[in-house]
Amino acid sequence: MNIDNVYILHTFAPEIALVALALLVLLVDLLLPKGNKRQVLAVFAALGCLGVAGLGAWQWTNGAPTPPAAVQASVHVLAQRGAVALEAMLFHTSVTQPTSTAPVLTPDFLVGMMQDKMWPLKSVTETDIRALYKAANLTGMDSLNTTDARAALIAYTALRRDIVRLPAQKLGLAHADEAVWWLFANDQFSAAFKVIFALAAFLVLLFSVRFPVERYRGEFISLLLFAAFGLMVMVNSLDLVVLFLGLELTALCVYPLVAWHKDNPRSAEAGTKYLLLGSLASACYIYGVSLLFVTFGSTHLNTIAADMHAANPMALAGLLLIIIGFGFKVAGAPLHLWAPDVYQGAPYAVAAFLSTASKAAGFAVLLRVLTIGFPHFSEQWATLLGVIAALSVVVGNTIAVHQNNVKRLLAYSGIAQAGYLLIAVMATGAAHLAGHDPIDGGKALVLYLFLYTVGNIGAFAVAGIVAQDTGSEEMSAFAGLRTRAPLLAFGMLILLLSLGGIPLLAGFVGKWFIFLSGVQEGQYLLVLLGASMSVVSIYYYLLLAKQMYILPAKADAKALRIGLPAGIGLLLVVLLTVAIGAYPRPFVEAAQVTAQALLGR
Amino acid sequence: MDALRNLAHIIWYFIAAHEVLRSFVVAVCSLVFMLVIVLIAIWMERKVSADIQNRIGPIRTGGLLGFVLQSMADALKLLLKEDLRPAGADKWPFVVAPYLVFVPAFLVYLILPFSATWVPQDLKIGILFYSAVSAVPALGIAMAGWSSNNKWSLLGGLRAAAQLISYELPLGLAILAVVLLYGTLEMKGIVAAQWQHWWMDLITLPALLIFLVAGMAEVSRAPFDLPEAESELVAGFNTEYSGMRFATFFLAEFSASFFISALAVTLFVGGWSLWGVDIWFAQHVLHMDPSTWNLAAPASIPFIMKAFWFFVFLAKSFVVLWILMWLKWTMPRLRIDQVLNFGWKILLPAALLNLLLVSGIGAVLPRLSKPLTATQDVAPIHIDDSVGLAPVAQTPPPLPPLRDDVPAPGTP
């Protein structure tokens, strides 16, 4: 049992804390008496989430943890093997074929070379040569005398071999830490998203204190925490199957959460719908992974990228299916149909979590999978995402205008936001073509996801508080909120304006960077569409503002009770929204560092 | 004579050389064995029940050979009966259902270690094969119950499905305790471990109790015969079956009963071994040298011992079967809610607790079964490349020396 515990703890501190918190909540729930005292549990869990976010932030500041010595040693050895093999090959080529500019590195040639008496390195085996050949051939290099090719081959050999060729004595549990290094990214990108998910869980739990989820409060909280854990696994994993594990973990937690008020037909319908469509999306995803597996013999993103052939239709089909799976997760336009119904049926807290944290995870994973695993297909996926983005922006904004139900309005607005976010993802892909820096797109994505998560949870929370008080989810329930709860109305106004993209608020900064990244990569039409549709969005956000500020309250309306936890949460949300809008620099820099961790390699 | 022997050899080689043919022959042999066992078991059931109820039981057929001929007469009668199919029955499920029950009941005999080195099909997954295959009859029974178009049948089928699924868990956990202790799934290995350390059976005694109770429920014997409770459901899921199709269900039930007994013997009561008495007997009475015996080399063990063990195995199995019958004919039937409550609330926690206990003991005990030498000092396995499409195993090349030890390319 010589696992490097420090490494594991460092790598998974937020995750371990989150699962421990969830288990603790389940246990404490058994001991607590029935009734409203369990609201204490929600507050406790929320504070725990804040701690988890702190751990995530600590990880983010520390950067990627140093792999254990064993891992470093294996990687070192393997990288050197790659370098030695490559140098030997170059040397041999220069000796045997001095006039040839581009040696034809067929396997037979290489095997013959290896068996040649002049071959200086007996230790390089045939399989090494074949692997090198494969790398050279499949990355489209016909000549091996560039430093890039050399670096790629070294990296290739290192990545391809490290885990599987470790010394035999370590077969026992000693493998776990190498596998951690191999299967999980553990970079600042995932650390940043761990913070976002933990913050989302924190806010949702704070707001859920007053929401009517009294039934099985402990289970509600623990499922929410498990879902957040699943999201963390998703963004952290480098292997498509481990990613699927996280995807399913989240989904299995969210299905019952959506159908929480199972006596309410709308909630039951939402749960069923989400279950059926979610399963379909999962099936698409895993089918895509299986196609990739038959193509590359592996589901690891690094291996896929290393073995990618520019014109492999099977891999393209797999990628398409994977994008469909994530398209569902983020509710992009042709795959958005579930979102309004599910949000409408789900409890407010769950809808808030689903439309923010779950969506953020979808985007983060999409970005990681596409940029690490499929850089060779960037043209294809950028085009596809561009189409989805345009559709989402148009469909989301135009349909949102007609909505009377606040949840549905927020759902359609979420679809439109997904469109903006997709522009950012697309920009990272198009950058490979245009020769620009893909980090711009990544930076915009991270920043926008952060502020969107915070802002949208706030908007859902206000809607939930109002709906709980008035018993109506219609827009008219907001009528005269200014007189009934002036602070709440003001907070909601700020959040709506931020979502709409009014300057000096967070949403504007986010949209600015998204559109900027789009413009830099030459996506003028898409940016124009997004910007003009963003104006449309201000219209329907202002419709809600009109209800709050201009229309009078109903005669029998009383003052609204918010509750301390929700009040604190709302205050935090509004403060963050204003802070990002007023002084965006630290946030932008953080986003830059985060995106750099993923895309700057 | 030599010519005959040569011919026999040629035929045997032909059979042995063709895996498919060999499997076929083995399957047929197992089927015949199972049929004979069932004939005896049915007779035994009638005699035991008669004994318990102060009757004599069947005496008319066969005289001294009654233990075979009586059941044969029964079978003949069933064969000659008209095979009815209710007009409202759902034809294909009705026809297929008996086979879905019967085929698994017979298939499981393939993995039974009848004696040292006598295993019809020595599967690597061993006991797992039983767990998998024994799950299928539940479907057949549900199918039979539904397709009969009879409410008694339907209720019987549903009860069977609920009961079988519920009791599969404690059964599997009891088996898991044994697998955990002996560190192997192979039936041969499990018995061999008990042969060498007969006292290990004491550790698995609680598991044996759990296994027997769950096993009785799995084969739907009283007090768990809810699916065919005659006082409530006529005959449960096989109410509408007659003639040969009914005989198929009947056969499957008795075959499963014997198999549960045989499995209990194999996993918990030492299988074909006799707790050291067999070795003492061989050493001191037959003047053999057991130290030369090697289970991995079948030829090293004299035939007479193998035959002896075979009979030990059969005797033990019949004793357990007798216990099951004894319980069946002396216990009142449970209610369905009692059955399910007992399964989920008592037996399952007990099985989990037992598993915990056994894993604790297993952690303290030295590794008894054959260590996994083949996997312990070689390079790690990479399962990434599909479990199914495994290419030919090959030795990984040794790691080359580090760069410092290797002459730089280009130096002479």
Added chain:
Amino acid sequence: MHTILHATVFGVLALATLGGAVKVISTRSIIHAAFWLFPVFAGIAGFYLYLDAQFLAAMQVLIYIGAILVLIVFAVTLTRNATSTDEAQTNGLFIPVLLAALVLVYALGTTVFNHLWPIESNVWLDAVPLSAAVPGVMVTDVSALGLVLLSQYLLPFEIASVLLLAAMVGAIVLARKERTPAATAGVAAVEAAPADVRELSNV
């Protein structure tokens, strides 16, 4: 001889799997659809056996036939329309969906048939030395699987156990009967729901 044998085995398994699958979606009786799942699952188990993955085959039979299929049949026999043979097979979207499905079949079909499969190209297998397993131990060996699960894939394994726990919590919450009648607006709808649906949660 061997080729014929292999082709026959494969053909039978493929026929059982695909034929069963087609019957599952084309049969008009919902319970027959459930029954037809049996050849599908059994065929897949057969494929695993055929590929010498005994453990996977056993798990397939144990989980899919022994647990999932039996539960499906169980649930279907409790629904109201179990005996009806006139379930609608199509709806208004039949033609467009059929076209979309055909396009998908064409795309996947051409992809699959044009793919350089590892069996045909030895380079693929040789160039992936990772699959080179341990000498003397087949990759299908259960102990090898266990070792890998508890060493290299220990963390995903643990994540899977968290997944099961979460799924269990969720299922219990959804299936558990209310002790007190809910005061929400949906009580009437629950009363109207088919009685058998409610009973299912008691089982």
